[in-house]
Amino acid sequence: MADADSPSDGGDGSTDSTASTEPATGDAAGEPPTAGAVIVPVEPTSTLRSTIAHVADAAATGGAPAIHLVEIASWRNGDPESDERAAAAERVLERAAAWTAADLDDSEAPGAAAVEVVTAVTGAGDYLFGADDYVRVLAEYAEANDADRVVLDPEYTPVGNTTLLQPLEFALSNTSLSVETAPVDRPTRRERFRTEASAVRLVALFGLSLGFYFLLGDPTYWFDAVTGVATAAVVSITLSRVSLDSNPAIPRTPMRIARGLVYIPVLLFEIFKANVVVARVILDPRLPIEPTMNRMRVIVGSGLPLMTLANSITLTPGTLTVRARDSDLYVHSLLPWAREGLFDGSLERWTRFVYYGRRSARLPTPRERDDVAILQGDDATEELPIAAVDGGEPGSVSGSEPSDDLTDADEVTDR
Template structure:
């Protein structure tokens, strides 16, 4: 018999109903005891929209449970329990790795070995993950498979995306920005502005925003973002002066090193904003973002110290979550930072699994054989 319980993480998607139908059919055939539908909380408890988003998650879980009970009754398997839960509300989830960890913990607590995924499932507000959830769950002992259901035709998905709130928001922001740079009274700038905004919105509306803009969250974020712009320009100016001073003064140290710091800003747009802000600041370059960790190359010790002091991280939290979030401890205060190179290194440089496998699979070099030039070996 198959595993006694099945875990099904859910989000609003075009294939959710088909996934529920497949799971209930499989449960009835294999004698499953219980189906667990869980919703991963991608909001912060102190967000103004937290209550509304939690209510929407609870409604979706109830709907999935009703579908499942209806399907189980249809196949005469009403004895299979259907459980629902919202997971991760008590902590901040900052990346797909932490989402996978929460699923693993829930499964371990409830004695679940199998996870079935909706093929359209993405646990961060329908923003496409850089790594699929199957990849993130591969490091756990869970058996993970995708429900074999048909996805909607691509043209249907595109039509839905082109009429969504996120598309309109990104189009409006892009068009206004283009008009600020151009001339709104010139027909050519208006035409090219519309074309550029359309391209940006079509390409990035489902990537830039992890959920539909809401009131008052989105206007407040825009206002705080406007406040952040001069602060970022100030950081760029000061960093320019410090780097120029070190370059022009041979006695001052240039100490390039790779660093790592764990940032508490969230995934998607917040972490992208922080990573780009760090790169825009002279003396620091964001090399990689993996889950909640940023790997940053620093040129001088002053830049490294400023990075660990978390000024830009606090500004990013202020923009996206407000003043209370900005008061969270810095990477240095949390001891969530490390130097990875040089005499001050306090943590080993990480290697990708692919690099490790390549290193372990190096082909041994055979010793050179003597060249046979056709002459008599006795000579």
């Protein structure tokens, strides 16, 4: 990836440690002279242009040595389409860099000529989920590039339809980086940059709902045909942005459906097998259960793949997905047998097979990756992230041990 080391004039690099603490939450005009470089996370939004104008202006007057335009990858290298998405990101970055250079040229401030423009794509080595992941990537990048300031585009939404701005700002305020949201006018009506994309989704959802309606009704009967079209139109217009978070694509979507059809009998068999085991335990007079809470870090994309995996886990008796926090699934297991099956990761591999194909399904089990933890009982390797407020009765695990992982516990109650 395109990357520059520290800014060319090394003299500034030594002062940025002192400057980084002073502008606590940077003011709009950028009057405090910041010596470190500025990072701008880039996504193709409607306010990207004005954000860049603001950043270029502030950098020129504030004497920042460099502006880093960073696209945080929402894909993972090696996945299908990662090349195309990386190329699209490069195009956006190129354009953003051109805008920045033009703004710097136009600037009257004396420092403008010294400001370097750097573009980079980062974070493609992992699936990134919530704000914490993005902040980690940003902080690593800032560390490597002597940057101490992050300016956020107010429309910045790296994942799908959800806005991450406030969580991002909050998480960034816990780092040594100073954060600022660019004071640019947001359009009152949200116009999405990828408008052509939602047309595809609209058509796809229309076809899907119409097909379902005709499956239940009779497409040859005129009344059903008219009401079907009307219903599908209402559904697709109101829900196309909600229900689909990526565009259906011709080789990919049918392939996923076909592989999903392969997965269904496998899942049914797993459900049946586990059901028999659990039924035997429930009917056993001694009730030999050993429930524990467990944590497993899974390698599937956020959104639909994660939902498929979490629901598959819940459908399989003996395991119940309690919480999905980024890529960490908190799974309650009824029996050690079910827990071991979970840690073997066959459902995770199947989910990867359905969404990414056979090649991507070959990966070590979560146990081999050391991505699993038991949170309760004698074999517990990690603290249960529940602050024992009223559930902590004598004998319960987190009631007897002091919780040293307060941040995690806080997060649970916060959301």
